Amino acid sequence: MKQLAIILISLFSSLTVLAQQERSYVKKGNDLYQQKKYREAEEAYRKAVAKKEQNIPGNFNLGDALYKQKQLDKAGEQFAKIAESSNSKTVAAGAYHNLGNTLLEGKKLEESIEAYKKALLNNPKDDETRYNLAYAQEMLKKQQQQNKNNKDKNKDQNKQDQNKQNPNNKDQDKKNNDKNKDQSKQNQDKKDQQKQQQQQDPNNISKEDAQRMLDALNNDEKQTQDKLKGKKARGTSGHPAKDW
Template sequence: MLQKKYISFFLLLLMAATASAQKAERDFIRKGNRFFKDSVYVDAEVNYRKALETNPQSTVSMFNLGNTLAQQNKLQEAMEQYVAATKIEKDKNDLAQIYHNMGVIFQSQKDYGKAVEAYKQSLRNNPKDDETRYNLALSQKMLKDQQQNQQNQDQNKQQQQDQQEDKKDQNKDQQQNKDQQQPPQPQKKDSEMSKENAEQLLNSVMQDEKDVQDKVKKQQVIQGGRLEKDW
């Protein structure tokens, strides 16, 4: 009997705590909404974060916080809140709004491919949203133009590269023609002696020839004269 009373009392405390947390969450969201309406986005962000601290699974707080961050140009943080909300939210209309806002951020960043996918997800959850359908059509057109511009840039870049290659080939051909038209220049051989060396060699030969002639004359004198023996 006491055990049942203890369990009942615990359940009452749990219900009271849950109700208190839910009330605190709603109060923070309301305050955040008032600040958001007055364009006081910093204070709105503070209250939405407090609401998330109270209930980390609150997709309303995530969505509103994402909107507030987007207004402060904190687009990456805003996208993180939207993505987190899509993983929890089950209501199709709420999912449609989340994906729509994701598409708006992608569109503002000129990431039209992702914007198209986000708008398509939004329309899958709410096919009657004309604003989303218009944004989808606009993003599809911008994506097509972006791809066409990129293709043109790639073609222009390729043409410039081809022109540079052609110019290099022309310069190469001109240089080859110029080399063929010039007369061949005589090349100095390694064995070619200098004028000074030639003169030295000639003098040496002449000196050798003189020495030979002197020896011949001397021999002729000795052979033509009379030799006396010294006993």
């Protein structure tokens, strides 16, 4: 029993020393980070993580140090690893948020949007993540519109280049346009001719025209009867009331 107690005390002492070393490396890394010595800070954080792989502050700050050095792929991998391995919603939300920032910095807009959404699933009350999500969505919308404009511009430019290389294309386009205009004119002339024939021949009118004429005659007759009944009936003047 005494020997077992000695072993337990020794093990506890070793763990205490390791924990102190972890904290010491994290603190050193934080100091270097504040001094903007990101490379040195990265080294200190790596030593802290080496002592304990699940060291959350060390892992988070390591990702931040990589981000500051523009090592975006490595930073993204670091944050993704934290998010996927953590059992804490708070930790996962923070990791996904940082992953979103890293992807956004790398112009990977669609991926950053997905990361922000995962962050909000773990912490729906995070206004900063919600703002970043809206910003990334707006940037993606502008990017898609710009791509569409560039595509249309390239299409027009290619057509112009083809016309320059083969003038016959331009002539063919002109012929097609002229042909369409002639066809439209012929159709209009045909309609005018049919209308004129109907006017000349009262017996040759369409069913719709006949109904319109009958309605007009009935309306004239009704107005005449109203006038005969009395001159006091008048329509109201002014603007009608708004139906709110």
